[in-house]
Amino acid sequence: MNEVYEKLMKCREAVEKKVTFKPELALILGSGLGDFCDTMDVKETLPYSEIPGFPTSTVAGHKGQFVFGYSGGVPIVAMQGRVHYYEGYSVQDVVLPTRLMHLMGAKTLFLTNAAGGINPSFKAGDFMLICDHITLSVPSPLIGANIEELGTRFPDMSEVYSRRLRTIIENSAAAESVPLQRGVYIQTTGPNYETPAEIRAYGRLGADAVGMSTAVEAIAARHCGMEICGISCISNLAAGISSNPLSHKEVQETADRVAPLFKKLVKRAISDIAKG
Numbered sequence: 001m002n003e004v005y006e007k008l009m010k011c012r013e014a015v016e017k018k019v020t021f022k023p024e025l026a027l028i029l030g031s032g033l034g035d036f037c038d039t040m041d042v043k044e045t046l047p048y049s050e051i052p053g054f055p056t057s058t059v060a061g062h063k064g065q066f067v068f069g070y071s072g073g074v075p076i077v078a079m080q081g082r083v084h085y086y087e088g089y090s091v092q093d094v095v096l097p098t099r100l101m102h103l104m105g106a107k108t109l110f111l112t113n114a115a116g117g118i119n120p121s122f123k124a125g126d127f128m129l130i131c132d133h134i135t136l137s138v139p140s141p142l143i144g145a146n147i148e149e150l151g152t153r154f155p156d157m158s159e160v161y162s163r164r165l166r167t168i169i170e171n172s173a174a175a176e177s178v179p180l181q182r183g184v185y186i187q188t189t190g191p192n193y194e195t196p197a198e199i200r201a202y203g204r205l206g207a208d209a210v211g212m213s214t215a216v217e218a219i220a221a222r223h224c225g226m227e228i229c230g231i232s233c234i235s236n237l238a239a240g241i242s243s244n245p246l247s248h249k250e251v252q253e254t255a256d257r258v259a260p261l262f263k264k265l266v267k268r269a270i271s272d273i274a275k276g
Helices: 003-018 034-039 091-104 163-175 196-205 215-224 248-275
Strands: 025-029 041-047 065-071 074-080 108-117 127-135 181-187 209-211 227-237
Touching (some): 025 034, 025 091, 034 065, 034 074, 034 248, 065 248, 074 091, 074 248, 091 108, 108 215, 108 248, 127 215, 127 248, 163 227, 163 248, 181 215, 181 227, 215 227, 227 248
Parallel strands (some): 025 074, 025 108, 108 227, 181 209
C-alpha cells in the first residue's frame, strides 16, 4: 500500500473509534477565525494530538482540533487550526487533514484564511471570495505515486473553486449586507512575509491576495472530487503596499475585529450551500 495512503487510513481508523458524527461539509478555519465554532451546535470535538501520526498545528491562534456539529442545520466538521508547509511538515502531511475529512464523508470543502492584500483597492478587514489560485515554490501534494483510491493521476484544475458555490456565496453576502471582494489567491511557503519586490511580481502574475496556506489543500480536495469554495480575510496590506512592518499580531487583531461579519457570512453561506 502507498505509504501516504496507509498513514491516511490509520488516521481514519483512529477517528472512527472516537467520533460517530458524519459531516457533509468540511470547514478549515484560518488564523484568528477559529471562533466561528462558537456559533455551531457542537456535538463532538477531537484534538489532533489524539490521532496517532496526525500533524499538529504550532501557530498561535490555531487551537488544533476537529469540531463536529451543525451550522444552520448542516452537519459539518471544522478544523480549528490548520498545519502549514512552513512548520516543517511535508506537503503530504499538510493536506492529510483535507483528505481525512473527505473520507469522513464531507463532499464540500469551505476554505478560509487570513491573507495579505495585493490588490490596491483592498483594505484590511475586507473579505475576498477566492476565484482561482497560484502556487509559488510550494510543491504539489500530488507529487509521487498517485493514490488511485482518491483520484486520477492528472486531475483537471480549470475550475478548482466551484462557480456554483461562488454564486451562492455572492448571494449570501448580498443578503447579509456583507461587502465581498473577488480575486486570485497566491500561496507562498512562508514563514517570512514577502518583500515589496516579490509583492510587485505577484501582482503582475495576477494575484490579489497572498498567504501561506489554502492552495495545496484545494488541490488535494479537487483530486478527491470535492466541491470547493474559499474566502480570504484581508488581514493586512502586503509589503510595499503597507507602510508598516508586517506582524502576526496585526493578522490576529484584524481577524478579531471582523469576526462578527465573518461568522455571519460563513454561517449564511453554509446554510445556502446546503439548500443548493
